[in-house]
Amino acid sequence: MDFNAQSTTPIYIQIAEWLENEILAVRLLPEGKVYSQYQLAEIFNINPATAGKGLTILVENEILFKKRGLGMFVVADAKERILATRRNHNLTKMAQEIVHEAKRLAVSDEELITLIKQIQKEG
Amino acid sequence: MIQCEELEKRYGKSNVLTNVSFQIEEPKIIGLIGRNGVGKSTLLKLVAGHLKETGGNVQVFGKRPFNALHVAANVILIEDKMSFPPIFTLKEILLHAKRFYPNFATELAFDLLLYVGISEKNEHMQLSKGQTAVFNLIYGLATRCAVTLLDEPMNGMDEAVRADMYRAILKDYIAFPRLIIMSSHYLQEMEHLIEDILLLHEGVVELYAPLEEVQQMALRIVGQKEEIEPLLEKVHVFYKREQSPLFEAIIENNGLEIPASVKSQSLSASEVCKYLTSSKEGTIDDIFK
Secondary structure, eight states, X not given: OOOOTTSSSOHHHHHHHHHHHHHHTTSSOTTOBOOOHHHHHHHHTOOHHHHHHXXXXXXXXXXXXXXXXXXXXXXXXXXXXXXXXXXXXXXXXXXXXXXHHHXXXXXXXXXXXXXHHHHHHHO | OEEEEEEEEEETTEEEEEEEEEEEOSXXXXXXXXXXXXXXXXXXXXXXXXXXXXXXXXXXXXXXXXXXXXXXXXXXXXXXXXXOOTTSBHXXXXXXXXXXXXXOOXXXXXXXXXXXXXXXXXXXXXXXXXXXXXHHHHXXXXXXOSEEEXXXXXXXXXXXXXXXXXXXXXXXXXXXXXXXXXXXXXXXXHTTTOSEEEEEETTEEEEEEEHHHHHTSEEEEEEOHHHHHHHXXXXXXXXXXXXXXXXXXXXXXXXXXXXXXXXXXXXXXXXXXXXXXXXXXXXXXXXXX
């Protein structure tokens, strides 16, 4: 499994990310049922409570929803929601890196903005 | 299920547990962690009723465990010094187990024994160190006791068997949830399996918290001395080391803003426990100065 107990990312977050990837790959379908915390515990060889925490974050982020007594299901537009969050998150992270590198290289704000505009034009 | 209040255990003049208080209310898997000689085994024996406390109190299912039949029937303590009647073969031990533990999963015990390749015709005394540990753990798991205490259950087992046994614990726990407290020096090995950490240090409970919380407790920061030193004034510092040109520190993670030029990383639970219980007399490097 592509999951790592020694990683500094907590296991329950890795579980949440794995489930998101399954949704993006359409192996988990919109409105479809998701693995229970016990199934996840067996698949990944982890404590069921940890698996449960992974599911809970996705419910909080409105990627999954609970049906009483039936389990967890994928929200209809889960894929779009995941993509939107990841886009925001990744883009912000990259922008931060660019700004830091620019600082290190003593590139001024104006120069940086000109550079971005130029790349957009060329692209 | 288990309540300890200011629990104390002295052996003669030496105080092992001075003031241990904690409560466990529901079935879960807990890792009992601590340095050598801190009293992990003593605590488990007190909970199992094998030892009598010298102060404070301990309750299991609302009763004092020492000399309590109800507690003895519902609690199992697995340790490497466990003894079984020497005249019995493993097969006979397993066949008689149901008389003491009504929920004993006899079939599971035989299946596991066959799987790990230990002959049921052996006597307990004949087993190697690793085999003894495997058999004891299988026995403990099969009792399905509401409170299952495992004291260093993996000691002496080879790596492949350890991985299988961790998996067996998890599978049987999912099927039959119960309270499992497992002590070990190898927290890292069982981090995936446990829900809470109970950390003993210098006779008291240093920490009792969910694993995820422990993982977020501390940060390792590495950078230039001028950048790191001002940060250290604002937080609790577990450890710092200057290895010119870099400065490294382990600090409490209290939401302090770390400048982007400083590398920061959260620690694994086992590292956090290591720093929480590290010697106050400096580091091993100081001995070699």
